[in-house]
Amino acid sequence: MQKIIVKKEVLLFLDELITTLVESEYFGFAESAKDYVNKLYDAIYNDLPGLMHHVTPDKLKQYGSYYAKIKSNKRTTWYVFFDKRSNRYFVEFIANNHTPHSAFLNRL
Numbered sequence: 001m002q003k004i005i006v007k008k009e010v011l012l013f014l015d016e017l018i019t020t021l022v023e024s025e026y027f028g029f030a031e032s033a034k035d036y037v038n039k040l041y042d043a044i045y046n047d048l049p050g051l052m053h054h055v056t057p058d059k060l061k062q063y064g065s066y067y068a069k070i071k072s073n074k075r076t077t078w079y080v081f082f083d084k085r086s087n088r089y090f091v092e093f094i095a096n097n098h099t100p101h102s103a104f105l106n107r108l
Contacts, residue, residue, distance in 0.1 A: 002049045006091040013094060014040060036072065040094075043070045044080055048089055056081060060105070063093035067105070072096075079105055 014037055021033040043051075051068040060067075064081030071077050081093040097105070 002087045002089065004045050004048055004089045004091065006044065007093070010091055010094050040070065040072065040078060043078075044091060044094075048080060048082070048091070053084075057105075063095075064090075 017040075018030065018033045018037050021027045021036065022030050027033040027036065047070070048068055051070070053066045053068055056063065056065055056067050060081070065083050067079050067081045069077050069079060077097045079095050079097075080091055081095075083090045083092060
């Protein structure tokens with residue numbers, strides 16, 4: 001059985017993302033933003049082991065040895081950075097294709 005362990009900072013980021021999405025008017029209602037973030041949680045906790053894992057480029061290794069892509073809609077891809085040992089996945093960082101952290105990945 002595989003275990004997913006998510007760093008506290010990632011959990012805090014996802015919780016705050018709900019507010020950010022509403023305040024930035026990506027979603028008109030908090031409930032829609034919650035649904036969006038809940039789908040990210042589900043993808044991390046349920047799908048991560050089955051997603052294609054990519055070796056993180058050297059420039060981004062501080063975020064984790066591997067990353068996986070989660071496509072949330074037509075415009076947004078999330079990059080989940082993690083380390084893995086045996087059947088354990090340690091999620092260290094998350095960014096999307098709209099953030100400076102992923103500018104390098106968007107060109108791959």
